[in-house]
Amino acid sequence: MTLKTRWWSKSRGLPAEAYVSLVESLRAAGRPTERILSWATTGDGFCVGFPAVLSYGNRDGWTHVGWHEIENGGWNAETRRLSFRAYDGRRGLIDLAEPARLPELFRERVAASLVVEKFIPVDGNRGVTISGRRDLADAAAPIAWHSTLTRGVTWQTEGIRDLADRALEAVRTEYDIR
Template sequence: MSLLRRLPADVRKALPTEPGERVLTFAASGEGYMVATDLALYLADGSRLPYETIDKAAWDEEGVRVLTTDGVVHRAEVTDPRRMPETVRERVNATIVVNKHVQLPGRGGVRLVARRSPGGDVKEWTLVFDEGLDPNDPGVRAQAEQALEGVRRSMGV
């Protein structure tokens, strides 16, 4: 029996999935169900988090804390995550094309991450600055942008 058939019908019908999007696994959440598809993580509160926008997902005994690349934190209570942690980890990792740390002049560096949607082309680059560096400092930002251009050229991405 497929996972799709075990997922309650009302939950399955309410998911705003894209054509061809497939359910991989699901878990009961405090507010309903958390569903992992091949393209995104759906939280019980109705949030749809495409895997290429997830920076980190941390699981503990209460549930999951998801940090997206725009800095927003989502929290969901999950008592029995089933295969959700492994599925989300695998799907997020599959979106990463490049993950390279570059030391900037002075102290610290920046992690340059290129992501793509599952099966798609590179959508965006994320610059993750080391602690202590101000990403709003024009000089630091210029150094990071220069490092990014060098990585893009050398990797052809």
């Protein structure tokens, strides 16, 4: 039996079978099961944006990533692909058949997780970006601090690790956020 859903329901029109498997997967992963803000179809499933989490997959399996875990990424309208890199090295490439509002939601939610971001130049436009991000699912969670290198700089660059560590501590102290 196929259940019909309405756009104003909690599932926001996502097919019932997909919604049920998504909610089960979120619960199993310890992720919040909030209302859907936007969703789109992919080649073989769905991509779903929640207030604190981006989920993609199908009834056979889902992947979840918190907005605060995304280091960078964005939407390419030409390839119709949403891509990202997470701080832990995971990468996501999601082909969206009909993107709906997901590209805008992606930008907005990743930005909403940002508490502070500061660029520390090393050589012109090259350097280290220090960022503090908050988990949008847990207001009491500590700020997650990260050092990200721009193109042309690697962790093997002489003195860069020390510079990044000092910069991170200075930004944390400046904003008194631990």
